[in-house]
Amino acid sequence: MYGFIVNQASGNGRGNRVWKKVEKIVKEENKPFLVRFTKGPRHATKIAKELSAHSLQAVVVIGGDGTINEVATALAYTQIPLGVIPAGSGNDFARCLGIPLQYRKALLRVFSHDQKKVDLLHLGQRYCLTVTGVGFDGKVAQIANGAKYKNWLNHFGLGGLSYVVSMLEVLRTYQPTKISLTVNGEKFTLSDVWLVAVANAPNYAGGISICPQAVNNDGLLNICIVHGLTKWGLLRLFLRAYNGTHVLHRNVRILTGKEVYIQSDKPVLVQSDGEIISESPIRMEIKEGALNVV
Ligand SMILES: Nc1ncnc2c1ncn2[C@@H]1O[C@H](COP(=O)(O)OP(=O)(O)OP(=O)(O)O)[C@@H](O)[C@H]1O
Structure with missing residues (x-):
């Protein structure tokens, strides 16, 4: 059945x-x-x-x-x-x-x-299958989910484009923040951080390859941090994220681990699998092979 x-x-x-x-x-x-x-x-x-x-x-x-x-x-x-x-x-x-x-x-x-077993990202009361985004990403998800153009674009099979429109909207006003990450017990602090994406799988927002090396059955979470860029620099980097070459940019840092704790100097929005779930600080841990998928 x-x-x-x-x-x-x-x-x-x-x-x-x-x-x-x-x-x-x-x-x-x-x-x-x-x-x-x-x-x-x-x-x-x-x-x-x-x-x-x-x-x-x-x-x-x-x-x-x-x-x-x-x-x-x-x-x-x-x-x-x-x-x-x-x-x-x-x-x-x-x-x-x-x-x-x-x-x-x-x-x-x-x-x-x-059937195959896949990892899940555990965030307190819930799980994430793809990517959890902190900062700019959270704001984009919030705007995209409430946007009338999302319905309109979905009607023409162009739902993925709604994230691009929302991204341009958020880019006008978003202020980067100082963020500290503790990955497997090691602390990293970066200023002017636009976003931190914690990935269990490579793609989000309709095909952006934010962590191209992420695999959802390797027992690891992959983290992409984008920092120290102007708005124009972020826009150019964004275009490179569709084929994953943004990771080669000097203002992009990639980390891997099993658990991460993210704090920011002021609370920023957190989206997970495209839905707003909370604000920072947030803790995440990979749960290896937690879900069977057919
Ligand atoms: N009958 C319903 N009417 C309105 N919203 C619903 C209903 N049932 C569930 N929901 C809510 O709709 C949210 C979004 O659904 P879902 O992610 O499946 O579709 P989507 O937003 O169109 O797709 P995507 O996440 O790919 O953008 C779910 O998280 C759920 O809380």
Whole structure:
């Protein structure tokens, strides 16, 4: 039996459209299934916990990275694998795992039962599958999530572009801060820090390769710190981040470790898998092989 969790609102209604097509195929293939629809924030975690009581072959999310994150929180350290049929605007988790963005291909992958274990970033009460961003990133996520143009761009299949528009908006007013990071017990302090991205997987914001070396099954978190740049310098660096060559720039520092504690001279926003979760300070730790994915 497969348990489907559908966020009908994801991707500006794409979740609902994808589910209708997937339901048709599941019925044609005579696969036994249950389906539940999310109603708002954190509901997917509750549903996934309820579904875990059934002996399921997989809990399959039809939604974006926010819904996938909520379901992963419930499935961490269980034997039930997470399946994904992408229907969001960024779909970075699917990209990182090589899950097809096309619903039919993604569903066939779920039916293949080809499982693998992936690491999760642990942040207090919750987990992160892709990237947690502190500072500039947090502000961009906040603006992108509340922007009307996100819905409009999603309508044309250009959801990833909404992060670029928001980034340009935030660039006008954002002030870099002094940040201290303690990585595996060693302290680093940097001034004029635009952002600190802590990555479990290479991509975020619809395909930006922020930590190209990040692998989600190596038991390590990768950290990218961008500091000491003018606004114009940041903009030029941003373009290089799509192919990952920004890491060669002298104002970019890359660190790796198992745990990190991040403090700043004034509180800055923190986004995780694209949703705002808190402000700094924040502590993160890698949890090796915590989630089964199909
Ligand atoms: N029925 C619903 N109506 C509105 N919001 C919902 C509903 N169900 C869940 N949500 C909330 O929507 C948030 C965003 O969903 P999700 O990430 O799946 O889609 P998205 O934002 O369109 O995609 P992406 O994260 O790729 O940009 C979830 O974190 C969840 O809290």
